[in-house]
Amino acid sequence: MNKPNEAERISNGLSHQELGTQLDLYSFHEIAPGAPFWHPKGMVIFKELEKLIREALDKQDYQEISTPIMVRKDLFEKSGHFQFYKDMMFTIKMENQTFVVKPMNCPESTIVYSSRVRSWRDLPLRFSEIGRLHRKELSGVLNGLFRVRQITMDDAHIYASPDQMLDEINKIIQLIDSFYKIFNFKTSYHLATRPDKAMGDKALWDKAEKALAEALKQNEIKYELQPKEGAFYGPKIEVHVKDSLGRSWQLGTIQVDFNMAESFKLGFMNDRGKKEPPVVIHRAVFGSFERFIGILVENYQGAFPVWISPVQVKILSLTDRNADYAKKIATELKESGVRAEVDDSNETIGKKIRAAELEKLPYILVIGDKEEQVGAVAVRARGKGNLGPMEFEKFKEKILNEIVKKI
Ligand SMILES: [Zn+2]
Missing domain, CATH: 3.40.50.800 (Anticodon-binding domain)
Known part of the structure; x- marks a missing residue:
């Protein structure tokens, strides 16, 4: 994440914290560090963004789901998240069981996927979720809407066959591009490829990287290659935007994942009647509502379209x-x-x-x-x-x- 430094921010106008108070949009209080209180006028902006993204997703045949905020810890152990992110996760003990407050939606979306037997005819399945997440950010790094403990993500997980990957990535790029045009944000794309330590079949990695690059090419998008900077579980495209104050933000992501299908033994029946793992794509268009609204408030300095x-x-x-x-x-x-x-x-x-x-x-x-x-x-x-x-x-x-x- 590119965090602008405070001096740069203030010299370009009022901060979103100041504008939030002045325009009665939201407020921050010591009783809930890292979690904004949304006032009615701030909620109008939140709801308009929800409406915008939902309308766009309906047109692309996404299906919206909603999964629990609190789940048993073992789900996040199975996905591997707990081992990596336990310092960032809030846990709650109850009746001899440990629960986590979800820091991300991914593992729970697989529960919906696995709730029935899937065939190649069902794919691609595009599950979107406006999920409320919590992360243990230390109080010293909290920064208004830019860095919060409670995050609302415009998340989605796409389950596809390897052959559908290119089409799906294409659709996501078009979605992201059309979304940022509405706000006149200039976008730049970065493609991060296989690191030395990576899991999954090399041939599948090659196919995924090729699909990501091909989709960018088909959309006539120039991009910067970031060799070996992909996640250990798959390659990704990161989308950066530039706001009216000239600041760059990493917002959108398209991430191919070979790990989730394996950890959760996900499968679908292919057209030869054999069980095959789906490719999972994580994607976010503007990342978090909180951060995006903070950026919009400063970008327009409160004079919204x-x-x-x-x-x-x-x-x-x-x-x-x-x-x-x-x-x-x-x-x-x-x-x-x-x-x-x-x-x-x-x-x-x-x-x-x-x-x-x-x-x-x-x-x-x-x-x-x-x-x-x-x-x-x-x-x-x-x-x-x-x-x-x-x-x-x-x-x-x-x-x-x-x-x-x-x-
Ligand atoms: Zn995910």
Whole structure:
């Protein structure tokens, strides 16, 4: 993980911790170190990201699963994780049994896979999971949303036959690429290959590395080769993105795994009626919701694109007489799927505008007698100032169009 240093971060604007407080998105408290408290406005961003990823996964025939947060330790011993990561895992003893709080979803996804006999006709199986994970990060390294003890991952495990590997990697690359285009993040790809100490058949490694490289080529993606830097259980592609502040983050991963099928004796019946191990691909598009939201908050400095803004429109009444019309406009917007709020306080309109501008929201509508009489709204757009009066229906059409287009 590339962690920007503090000085670089602050010199480029406010930190996500400061912006989180200012914009009422989330907060951090000593009673739960490394775990954010999400406020309603922060949850809107979280939910929009969940919606975005779920919609994309539905189109690619993923099936969503949800596995327990707490499982018996022996599952993680069987996968080999406990031996390697026990310092990072929270354990709980109960009735002579030891449980772990899962630090990753992989071993539990195999339980769903193995819940029935799988045939080649069932593959590929793409199990996605928005899993809540816990890791024992020391208090000294915790850093807002960037380094947490409680992580929500946009995880998935794909079970495929070796022949399906190329197609699957292709699909994942396209998914990752389309996702980062929405945020205008520039991506760079790194391919890490077989280390000296590796498990699994050399021929299978070669096939997997070839599939990863071929998929990148087919998508016309230039990449950096990282020889011998793959995991001991398989090669991987790492995706780095550059944000508007010029910082690089490693977010997406595509990892081929030859170990899981062996540890858990996973199999499928091939077309010759013989049991064969599937290839398992771990993949994440943006890694963790927490870190990604932290990056977004700093990247936009709180001035989010319309589609993901916690409040998209603030409606200000010029006088008391206009309060009912302002509320009516807000209700109509909300019913159309626009997040709107009303400020009908007794403050002067100048003060109300300044307060709304501090919230960095995309649109402010001012409603006076003149607007009310003709069914119009006076529109102020973030960064563009006063756009003047507009028919309300026209404004509604404009903002709905921007939301659909993810502007
Ligand atoms: Zn995994």
